[in-house]
Amino acid sequence: MIHALKSAVLLLTVCLCASVQGETVYFDSDWESGDGGWTFDGFLHGSNPYGGTGFAPANPGAFSGVNYWFAPDTGFGATDHLTSPTYVMTAGDMFLNLTFTHHYNLETGFDGGAVLIQVNGGSFNYVPAPNVTDYDQVMDASTDTLGGLEAYTGNSGGAYFTSNVNLSSLVNPGDSFAIRFAQGEDSSGSGDGWYIDDLTLSSSVSAIPEPTALAMFSSVAVVLLRRRKSVCL
Numbered sequence: 001m002i003h004a005l006k007s008a009v010l011l012l013t014v015c016l017c018a019s020v021q022g023e024t025v026y027f028d029s030d031w032e033s034g035d036g037g038w039t040f041d042g043f044l045h046g047s048n049p050y051g052g053t054g055f056a057p058a059n060p061g062a063f064s065g066v067n068y069w070f071a072p073d074t075g076f077g078a079t080d081h082l083t084s085p086t087y088v089m090t091a092g093d094m095f096l097n098l099t100f101t102h103h104y105n106l107e108t109g110f111d112g113g114a115v116l117i118q119v120n121g122g123s124f125n126y127v128p129a130p131n132v133t134d135y136d137q138v139m140d141a142s143t144d145t146l147g148g149l150e151a152y153t154g155n156s157g158g159a160y161f162t163s164n165v166n167l168s169s170l171v172n173p174g175d176s177f178a179i180r181f182a183q184g185e186d187s188s189g190s191g192d193g194w195y196i197d198d199l200t201l202s203s204s205v206s207a208i209p210e211p212t213a214l215a216m217f218s219s220v221a222v223v224l225l226r227r228r229k230s231v232c233l
Helices: 002-021 211-216 219-232
Strands: 024-029 039-041 069-072 079-083 095-106 112-119 150-155 161-166 176-184 193-204
Touching: 069 079, 069 176, 095 112, 095 176, 176 193
Parallel strands: none
Antiparallel strands: 024 193, 039 079, 069 193, 079 176, 095 150, 095 161, 095 193, 112 150, 112 176
16 A cells, blocks of 8 residues: 555656646846846846946845846836846747746835736737736826736835736747836826846746645655655755
């Protein structure tokens, strides 16, 4: 019985590891080695400003290292952009995910930030919920670009946190795509701004399966699987 359980655990562990090892990473950076081909309009690059547009405030600084992106909340009724290079989704991959660390202090309901995506050279389109699960609220109609849409707004509390964006329903294998962060403002009131640091953009053949199928095994098998999975990851 024990040998059978170990064999089953090993087989499932191999499957889990294969999904991780099959990941395509398009971009994974904390901005310490350069801007990675990202372009900016209104965003400033912290500490070591590639392109020479200026310095972001030194406090609270970066999540890791010294470099980060910052869009000041000026209340001038404009929109700031931070845009990725164009990538092509790997053939056979089905899941496309964006993960980034950030924090913000923006005029609540009037100044806000959101994620946009361009597919096959078209226009940049807003990425809505449920693809983004942690937007704060719908923006006022006066907000440039993002009026009437959900966005990050208000004060997130000062500490960096991680947001995950599932882009799988918006891009097909073989499509070209680009990501854009947009911070829109109304023409009155202001805040501090939007800070963005560590960022990963990747796709995979399949999502890592949840261990619900292990219910048929004993608790010993579950423990063994978790231990093997932690080694794999």
